[in-house]
Amino acid sequence: MLNKLIVGGLLVASLVAVSVLSAQQRPALTAEQEARLQIQPVPGKPGLFIIPGFDGNMSGGNMAVRVTDEGVILVDNKFADSFAGIMQQVRKLTDAPIRYVLNTHSHFDHAGSNADFMPAAQVIGHENARANMLRNGDAGPPSVTYDGRTAVFMGDAEVQAHYFGRGHTSGDSVVYFPDLRTVHTGDLVLWGDRMDGTTLTPFIDYANGGSALAWTTTLDGLLTLDFDTVIPGHGPLLTRADVLEFQDKFSRMMMRMTRLIDAGTSRDAIVTAIDLTDLNWPMAPERLQAIYDEIYSR
Template sequence: MKIRWTVLTLAITFSCAIAFTQAQNPPAPIPSVVEKLRDDLYVLKGEGGNVTVLVTNEGAILVDAKFERNHDDLVAKVKTITNQPIKYVFNSHWHGDHTGGNAKLLPGAQIIAHKNALADMVKGKAPGQPQLTYSDQMGINLGGKEVVAYNFGSCHTNGDTFVYFPAQKVLAAGDCFNTGNGQGLNPNNRLTYSFYMDYMSGGSFVGREKTADALLKLDFDTVVPGHGPVTTRARFVEWREEITKIRGRITTMLRENKSKDDITKMLVAEFGWDATGNAVTRSLDGMIAELK
């Protein structure tokens, strides 16, 4: 017994030491890569959510702020694009990989989010809370360039913001629409779209259809997803159609009293979902509850 306790104590001491070392030396933040979409519109890809940057001669407008640890790199990358200061930052939703950088940007920039995103940040005591909020739609006119933010109800959360750049025909979609492995490139290498709804924050699978239809009334040809590669309107339409197909399949299976396991197998086989990914582990229970 005594030997066992010694072994246990040693094991605990050892794992605490590893945890302490990791806390002392967290992996370095990964620098983002700049992708040019238009002469005045760029995307910073990499760690955290995608950041869209619109350049005007009166300042830059950003969509999202990555994690706090990405702040220095984010500011440095914006400086490679423009000497203009960052004037406005939209938060596509409240999650930390999109808002973690808010606090460090606040001294110079106005942070804007949907009112429900602010409510979640207040509830979670998140730093860098937005100063400006809106309900359905708001616009900014800076340096003669127009940017419009929309909320069409629940999708990834109940506080999603879609930022539309009309002259550029670009939509920054946040996590309602993710490509790549957000969660895209599955083990079978088939492109799928993320179906991660944060039900704790009012996300909704059914709300996706309404949101997608409202977005498709806007005239855009390029979409910046919350995570993953920048893509086309055609892919966005494909995603819209997939929502209806998935809803139909799950509704039918629930009527046939099929189990969650059966539904998971169907999503993997027919829609290329990752059985261990966010959509299955964090959203499927909520989807089934919504569709029952």
């Protein structure tokens, strides 16, 4: 998610603001909200835990925590000031060192504390995620990159990272726990409500190589993996059927948009012409127009 970045036409100004985003600028969490963000086991998946995240504003992305006798593997690490809180939560489970950190993508609410983990851990991301972070001047670009697929092995665990193509950004990794039949999708899949009660919708980060036209094909790649449990970029644990539903909703949105464009609907008119109420995706007008531009210039 990058909700903060697409308010009005203030993309560039907001990008600057994000790099100095701090705890002080994020809304304070209530005790009830804090309780929702505590580390918890993924049911039926021994050794796998989640530190929940419901948005890019208050709680960050979902983190996966794989615990083995020899060390810990993390997927994502929330915001730039999240390191101490993450360590506190992981230390409730184990004193084993954190050896690997995998990034699902480059955004500040997923890879924000990379730099804090680097002294002790390898931080791994897709080569395009590193390129995006370097271009944007973000701290802690991954120190190890891959192109199509990679894996780390520790104790009895294997954790794979797969690149299936563009979608949310140009560098989205799907992280796969084959023995647990579980995937962490990053923001290629997100679900439900933010902590402030508003509804999550897909965000195509065109400034970082995202593509609405490629997104559902990228999900086809994800669906070639054998899994029954899904950790989305933000939101509750999901099933394989939920991913299929998400993909179907995305396809329907794109078909409607394409049909309207082919019928001559203008960039201004598309915002009111397209009806997405049955999808429960309240897409912001500027997000719809960005997709319009991609389809129009295809």
